[in-house]
Amino acid sequence: MRSCRFVTVDVFTDRRFGGNQLAVFPDARGIGDAEMQALAAEFNLSETTFVLPPEDPANSARVRIFNRVAEMPFAGHPSVGTAWVLAQSGLGADGRLRLEQIAGIVEVELWRDAAGQVTGAAIGAPQPLCIGAELPAEAVAACAGLAPGDIVTARHVPTLAADGGNPRVLVEVTEAALAAARPELGAFRRTVAAHPGLGGRLSLYLYRRDGAGVRARMFSPLTGTWEDPATGSAATPLAGFLLHLSGAESARLDITQGVEMGRPSLLRTTARRTPSGIRATVGGGCVPVLRGEALL
Incomplete structure (x- = not known):
């Protein structure tokens, strides 16, 4: 039996139990596709994300997003919340991240408070309207x-x-x-x-x-x-x-x-x-x- 670390984050809020809930697996290496889908269904949140090494080293990470029934090419609060989690591990010291998703590269700008703590993020949709x-x-x-x-x-x-x-x-x-x-x-x-x-x-x-x-x-x-x-x-x-x-x-x-x-x-x-x-x-x-x- 293997154990995989996860965290949950409330996104688009400044207080716990507001915003949208998100589960993030910061190191999803070794988790198979079917296991990712099963975990997303088990958490029963609108989305769960799985972080993998980037395919292009110029990017920060590859992020796979699953709702309860299928994988998604892009989603907003999972991108913002995952970026916040990655920033806690030291990524994005320059204030920016690049996340590989099925729909394309998601550019992230990290938000910091006066003490330098990351409080949130803004993401660009990967495609034009x-x-x-x-x-x-x-x-x-x-x-x-x-x-x-x-x-x-x-x-x-x-x-x-x-x-x-x-x-x-x-x-x-x-x-x-x-x-x-x-x-x-x-x-x-x-x-x-x-x-x-x-x-x-x-x-x-x-x-x-x-x-x-x-x-x-x-x-x-x-x-x-x-x-x-x-x-x-x-x-x-x-x-x-x-x-x-x-x-x-x-x-x-x-x-x-x-x-x-x-x-x-x-x-x-x-x-x-x-x-x-x-x-x-x-x-x-x-x-x-x-x-x-x-x-x-």
């Missing part, structure tokens, strides 16, 4: 347990968008609808069956304007995440998509998520136009919670 298909407001409303009139379509209809991670459906809703929304598993399954282009995947990122910022909720029940308290790989396409709609050259946007779950999270995003397309970043704080060993 890609805007995909539009979905009927009626179908999306049913998935969120809402009425079609709860979906705000003045600026855009529900739209798929991604920048390296799984595509998210970006949905503007009313204030009352954001509070009342709940995922309806049957409607998710019917919508996926009616739209083969979704490839069997469907995640909703509901949002509403809140002053200069945004309040958001994310539902992905088909992957076992009934609701997610902080979704970096949805925050970056939302920031990029809103910049796309505005016509501006760059923007900053703070997104509050997880309030309805009792795990308030703050995701600080930026987006800018570049020659390769709209690029976005997301950052936030990290707090350690648990450490231990898994037996394999």
Whole structure:
């Protein structure tokens, strides 16, 4: 029997038991693919990460990300939290890391306090914004347990968008609808069956304007995440998509998520136009919670 060290971190928060939980295996050498998936299912968190030596020595590490049912090409809070864990071991002394992921290289900027302690990180999405298909407001409303009139379509209809991670459906809703929304598993399954282009995947990122910022909720029940308290790989396409709609050259946007779950999270995003397309970043704080060993 082998033992493998792990730590858990709360991400996109400055206090324990807020933000989004993450399990990190800082040295995953010798852990097989099936074992990684089994460990992710056992932790039953939205994601678990496994750190391996980089394939290119110019990079800091290779990071594999698993949700409860599959490996992911990129995800936001796992990248931020894993970067924080790696910084505790001494990597990133110059304030930067480069993480190899399936979707590409994730550039990391470490955040430090006045005493020099790493408190969090910001990561750049590995790909430019890609805007995909539009979905009927009626179908999306049913998935969120809402009425079609709860979906705000003045600026855009529900739209798929991604920048390296799984595509998210970006949905503007009313204030009352954001509070009342709940995922309806049957409607998710019917919508996926009616739209083969979704490839069997469907995640909703509901949002509403809140002053200069945004309040958001994310539902992905088909992957076992009934609701997610902080979704970096949805925050970056939302920031990029809103910049796309505005016509501006760059923007900053703070997104509050997880309030309805009792795990308030703050995701600080930026987006800018570049020659390769709209690029976005997301950052936030990290707090350690648990450490231990898994037996394999």
